[in-house]
Amino acid sequence: MNITKSLYVAFTQCPALVWNNLFNPLPDDGNKSRAIEGERVGAFARDYFDNWEMYDFYNPQTRPGVYAEYIFEYKDMECRVDMLVINNDKTVDIYEVKSVNDADKDKFLEDISFQYYVVSNAVKNMGLTVKTANLMHFNRDYVYDGKKYDLKQLFMVSDMTNQVIERLPIVEDKINALRNLDPNTCPRCPFTGNCKDQHNLCRYLDRCKAMYGLTKEHSAFELYGNANKMKLIEDGLLTWGQIYSYRKAELSDFNKTMIECYLNNVQSPVVKKDELVEYLSKIKYPIYFFDFEGVQETIPVYPNSRPYEQIPFQYSLHISESIDDTEEDIMKRHKEFLGNGVDDHREDLIKQMIQDLGDTGSIIAYHASYETKRIKELIQDFPQYKKQLEPLLNRFVDLEEPFHYHPEHHFFNKKGERMEKPKGKALTLVYQSPMSSCSIKDVGPALSPDRTDLDYHNLEQVHHGTEAVDAYKQLKSLTGDERDKLIKNMLKYCCLDTKSMVVVYLKLLKLIS
Numbered sequence: 246m247n248i249t250k251s252l253y254v255a256f257t258q259c260p261a262l263v264w265n266n267l268f269n270p271l272p273d274d275g276n277k278s279r280a281i282e283g284e285r286v287g288a289f290a291r292d293y294f295d296n297w298e299m300y301d302f303y304n305p306q307t308r309p310g311v312y313a314e315y316i317f318e319y320k321d322m323e324c325r326v327d328m329l330v331i332n333n334d335k336t337v338d339i340y341e342v343k344s345v346n347d348a349d350k351d352k353f354l355e356d357i358s359f360q361y362y363v364v365s366n367a368v369k370n371m372g373l374t375v376k377t378a379n380l381m382h383f384n385r386d387y388v389y390d391g392k393k394y395d396l397k398q399l400f401m402v403s404d405m406t407n408q409v410i411e412r413l414p415i416v417e418d419k420i421n422a423l424r425n426l427d428p429n430t431c432p433r434c435p436f437t438g439n440c441k442d443q444h445n446l447c448r449y450l451d452r453c454k455a456m457y458g459l460t461k462e463h464s465a466f467e468l469y470g471n472a473n474k475m476k477l478i479e480d481g482l483l484t485w486g487q488i489y490s491y492r493k494a495e496l497s498d499f500n501k502t503m504i505e506c507y508l509n510n511v512q513s514p515v516v517k518k519d520e521l522v523e524y525l526s527k528i529k530y531p532i533y534f535f536d537f538e539g540v541q542e543t544i545p546v547y548p549n550s551r552p553y554e555q556i557p558f559q560y561s562l563h564i565s566e567s568i569d570d571t572e573e574d575i576m577k578r579h580k581e582f583l584g585n586g587v588d589d590h591r592e593d594l595i596k597q598m599i600q601d602l603g604d605t606g607s608i609i610a611y612h613a614s615y616e617t618k619r620i621k622e623l624i625q626d627f628p629q630y631k632k633q634l635e636p637l638l639n640r641f642v643d644l645e646e647p648f649h650y651h652p653e654h655h656f657f658n659k660k661g662e663r664m665e666k667p668k669g670k671a672l673t674l675v676y677q678s679p680m681s682s683c684s685i686k687d688v689g690p691a692l693s694p695d696r697t698d699l700d701y702h703n704l705e706q707v708h709h710g711t712e713a714v715d716a717y718k719q720l721k722s723l724t725g726d727e728r729d730k731l732i733k734n735m736l737k738y739c740c741l742d743t744k745s746m747v748v749v750y751l752k753l754l755k756l757i758s
């Protein structure tokens with residue numbers, strides 16, 4: 246087996262994933278755009294160093310200098326160092342470039358530890374020793390001025406040598422464990438965030454669930470937001486029925502209601518009416534149902550923007566003027582904005598948004614903190630619009646609030662010890678089976694199961710935020726019919742977000758009437 250850095254890091258995250266990939270693989274769609282972005286940032290970062298040269302595989306350099314993509318081999322291991330500095334005193338410095346900001350740097354301790362282990366052993370034959378192991382990452386406070394990038398400011402270097410040296414015994418153990426994987430037996434691994442992220446399930450999930458005796462649906466795994474699911478599984482509580490019988494008191498309101506609806510086959514919404522009336526009384530007409538889509542640029546592209554700043558590139562807006570409005574009336578009052586994918590569109594967006602959102606009435610957004618954060622960033626980048634933008638912030642009402650729940654992981658501290666449930670805010674005011682999360686993409690169809698027009702699966706090309714961002718990035722390279730089609734589908738996607746909000750809001754009004 247050839248042990249590369251990515252194989253090693255994958256093993257540290259989940260040995261079962263590596264076992265399946267090696268001995269019983271399923272096709273992988275992979276996240277190609279993330280890999281391409283990583284390569285782009287790696288190449289960009291080289292000019293942080295003066296007089297760097299490319300590593301020559303056929304004639305490896307050992308003289309003092311700065312080398313990009315230096316490859317080392319040691320026993321059955323191989324790693325490629327993004328930037329390697331060979332100093333005059335026969336020491337070397339390793340630099341791993343990652344497209345992250347400084348807050349995320351500890352995530353890469355495994356990568357750098359593996360590199361240090363391989364390089365420090367490989368360079369012994371060359372009469373060299375490793376002096377430092379560093380992570381190069383973005384400085385999130387850097388503000389691009391629209392001219393030449395100041396790479397010494399854009400990137401930061403974190404010396405991780407001490408943490409890496411402390412970790413070396415663990416690295417050796419893990420490498421040995423990887424070598425000793427039994428081709429006939431897949432290891433049992435705990436379910437973690439690697440099994441399910443926002444939009445994707447691990448392709449081996451059904452196999453792993455079967456190993457624990459879990460059913461495909463309504464098992465401990467599907468207990469949404471329950472970070473304690475492994476404890477339930479270890480205790481033999483595999484089905485929702487078992488969990489409800491033995492752990493009812495520990496369940497969040499959301500999970501308890503969800504299980505009760507499933508066990509009792511409840512088809513109608515479960516509503517906390519008084520709290521819902523109170524929530525709805527905060528909303529003032531005219532109502533603006535508003536949704537942003539934003540793209541996060543790792544290397545800032547527009548003047549007055551920062552690494553990883555979310556740049557809103559699109560919005561959809563539906564307007565309801567009075568409580569007597571029907572859905573049809575509201576659908577007719579639709580406004581939207583979409584940048585062209587090439588120019589800095591932010592000032593046009595601000596001007597149109599100020600005009601479209603008027604001076605009075607509630608602005609309803611779903612998970613409104615996303616929209617308010619973007620507006621605060623626009624104020625920071627375009628202070629000349631502060632007077633018009635700032636009053637918008639107080640008008641926001643979050644439509645997610647009635648469906649919200651306390652995720653179970655809030656009840657555990659970092660050591661995994663149970664904490665008291667947070668008090669205060671009334672949550673899960675409305676639950677409708679089979680709503681499996683409080684995302685608008687689940688809530689809309691759950692509350693109106695007969696409405697196929699609310700099903701995001703029926704859209705073309707763009708079905709969720711990540712695809713909207715990919716589509717926006719493609720716009721600049723498309724022309725003609727292909728570009729027109731993509732634009733049409735981007736607009737349809739964002740429009741469905743605000744249309745779903747309108748349908749959900751009207752449904753809430755019905756529930757209290």
Ligand code: SF4
Nearest residue numbers: 259262440447450453
């Ligand atoms: S489902 Fe989870 S435990 Fe199983 S292979 Fe995937 S990441 Fe690992």
